[in-house]
Structure formats: C-alpha cells, structure tokens
Amino acid sequence: MEHAKQLRASSCSSDKIQELDFHIQMILSSYEKSLSILQWTGIVTTQTPLLIAPPLPVSTGAPESSISVDENPKSIDDHQDFRYVSKKRKQMPTWSEQVRVSAENGFEGPADDGYSWRKYGQKDILGAKHPRSYYRCTYRLMQNCWATKQVQRSDDDPALFDITYKGTHTCNQNFNCATQPKSPEKHKFKKQANNPRTIQSNQMLANLQANLRVNTNDLDKKEATCSFPFSPTFSGFADENLHFQMSQVGDNLVGGYSPSFVSPTTPESSYFSLPSCQMNGSRRIHNVHHSESDLPDLFSANTSSTSSPIIGLEFPLDHVELDPNFPFDNSEFFR
DNA sequence: CTGATTTGACCGGC
DNA sequence: GCCGGTCAAATCAG
Numbered sequence: 001m002e003h004a005k006q007l008r009a010s011s012c013s014s015d016k017i018q019e020l021d022f023h024i025q026m027i028l029s030s031y032e033k034s035l036s037i038l039q040w041t042g043i044v045t046t047q048t049p050l051l052i053a054p055p056l057p058v059s060t061g062a063p064e065s066s067i068s069v070d071e072n073p074k075s076i077d078d079h080q081d082f083r084y085v086s087k088k089r090k091q092m093p094t095w096s097e098q099v100r101v102s103a104e105n106g107f108e109g110p111a112d113d114g115y116s117w118r119k120y121g122q123k124d125i126l127g128a129k130h131p132r133s134y135y136r137c138t139y140r141l142m143q144n145c146w147a148t149k150q151v152q153r154s155d156d157d158p159a160l161f162d163i164t165y166k167g168t169h170t171c172n173q174n175f176n177c178a179t180q181p182k183s184p185e186k187h188k189f190k191k192q193a194n195n196p197r198t199i200q201s202n203q204m205l206a207n208l209q210a211n212l213r214v215n216t217n218d219l220d221k222k223e224a225t226c227s228f229p230f231s232p233t234f235s236g237f238a239d240e241n242l243h244f245q246m247s248q249v250g251d252n253l254v255g256g257y258s259p260s261f262v263s264p265t266t267p268e269s270s271y272f273s274l275p276s277c278q279m280n281g282s283r284r285i286h287n288v289h290h291s292e293s294d295l296p297d298l299f300s301a302n303t304s305s306t307s308s309p310i311i312g313l314e315f316p317l318d319h320v321e322l323d324p325n326f327p328f329d330n331s332e333f334f335r
Numbered sequence: 336c337t338g339a340t341t342t343g344a345c346c347g348g349c
Numbered sequence: 350g351c352c353g354g355t356c357a358a359a360t361c362a363g
Contacts, residue, residue: 119340121355134354138339150354 145171
C-alpha cells in the first residue's frame, strides 16, 4: 500500500521512471508474498524443495501446522480446533540442542536464545531427576506463532540443559518490542539487547547493508556481482558464558537452522541462509527431524516468490532501507 | 493493573 | 492405566 501511495504521488516525468519501476516491483513483490502466505495457510503445492534445510522462520502469521503437507489438507478453520492443531503439531519441525551454562555466572537455566518465551507448564518426567519446562512463544496469540520449546536439565551434568525446539517462529520478535515487556526469563539471564548474538546479527545486517551493493561499474563486461560480507564461520555467535559445540546432523550441516543462528530479533534474516555455512562456535544441535512432508511445501512456498522482481537487482539497493522485514526471501540469491 | 509463572487438572496417545 | 503435553485458575511480580 505504501508503495502504491508513493507511486500515485509520483509524477510521471522521465527522471522518475526508475522510481516508478521500483515501486511497481515492490508492489508486485508484495502480491507474490501474499500469494505465498495464502498457499501456506491451506493450499498445498507440490513443488520440489530446492534445499534440504530447516524451515525458514517467516512472518506469515500462519501457524506452523498449516505449513506442513498433509495428505488431506484441512481448511484454515482447523486452526480453531486446538485438538487438531495439537495433532498436527507432531508434524512440526523438531530439533534439540544441548546448552551448557557456567555455574559461576549464577544462571539458573539456559541462556536467552533471542526469542521471547512464555512458560506454560512444568512436568516431572519419569526417570529424570529434574522436571521439564515447557515454553511457547510469547507472541503466540498476538502473531499466531506456534513455536515451542522444552527445557530439561541433564541428569548427569546439572550445568547441561537439553532444549528441544518444536516449530519455528513465525513471529517478528521486533513486533511491539517497545511496549512488550520482556519475560522474566530474560531478566534472569541476559537482556536481549545485550545478547552477543543479537548484536552480531544486527552487525551482520548493518554490514550487509553497507556492503551489499550491486557492482554495475563493468556491467557490460560481466554479470552484476554482489559483495557479501558474511564470513562462513560464525564463531562470534557463542556466548562467552556458554560453551557450545557443533555437530553435524545427518548429511546436512545445520548451520542456519538453529534459531540461534538466525537473527534472534529478526527471524526473517534467515532468508540470508547460507546453505553450506559452518558454525564453529555454536550450539550442539542434534536430532534434527521434522516431518518429511513439511519441507517440500515450505520451500516451495518460500521459493515461490523467488521470481519476484525485487531480487532482480534492477534498482539501487543503497536506497533501500534494509530492515529485518525486508523481503529478502530468495534462497538462490547467495548462490 | 497487567503480564508472567506456578501447579493441579485434564486430555490424548500408546 | 500410564505418561507426556497442555490448559487454566491461582498466584506472583513489576
């Protein structure tokens, strides 16, 4: 709408052609994203996934359960039937991490992973010394984000926490951040603003904004190139208070999968996912599994917008404010 | 007063 | 019937 308004306000002088073209492209891109969201909320496509990788957090507002491919897809109304949602949640992508916390820091639990969680239950687990805590996204109701996690202290090592994530965040953690109080969990551990990973992610975005330029100097000689500031190694992601280990899951490196990898405050930034990146200093992630039917639809949906002209780099990116919601949803962009 | 946590009850899968 | 996961009323905290 914003771009449409600007388009309407723009004059049609020849020097405005580029600006008009830019707004038109943005509008078209918005249409495509809207169509993608509609697909995710009930209409299933059967396109082949481009990547074997975790689902990318997106701000669709659609519950995770609707993303998964179902043999008999239900209508959107099914979200109102919680029991059915609960069933389908079994199909949510699930992965777990082991987080070690240094006792000298006085932390009573695993560090902030950048997301806002709300505890909704605790349960004594048979055979486990410590109870398991259940968390769901703070923005479940506001943004219909169905990500959950379970935290359980290890029996053998009290400083070790097993964290199981179910579902990916569809929320924008920046949403209403000015008025949204932080959860006590954050108060216990570390303010999100001071989270090194958050800072680094923001720096990465800043770097990207600073360095992501289209080299058009010798456009006639070669294809436009795009300088990319990311180092393939994200050792800086490890919180100094935490000792993370990285493992490989199956045949696929899972860098870019963990929510600790993506910008905590900007889930969309995972759109910059690097299919082959490595994380030397991140958490141990294991048991990555999700319903096999989840990914095809997800990626087909996500890549359905790859034809968006917005990535055509036909306009100067310098003029684009690269905020976390910038629709950089092109997995092929960084190939 | 508002939002988060606690905790017993409830539900569904096995 | 057991057990894990979730709900929701009561309680806590800022």
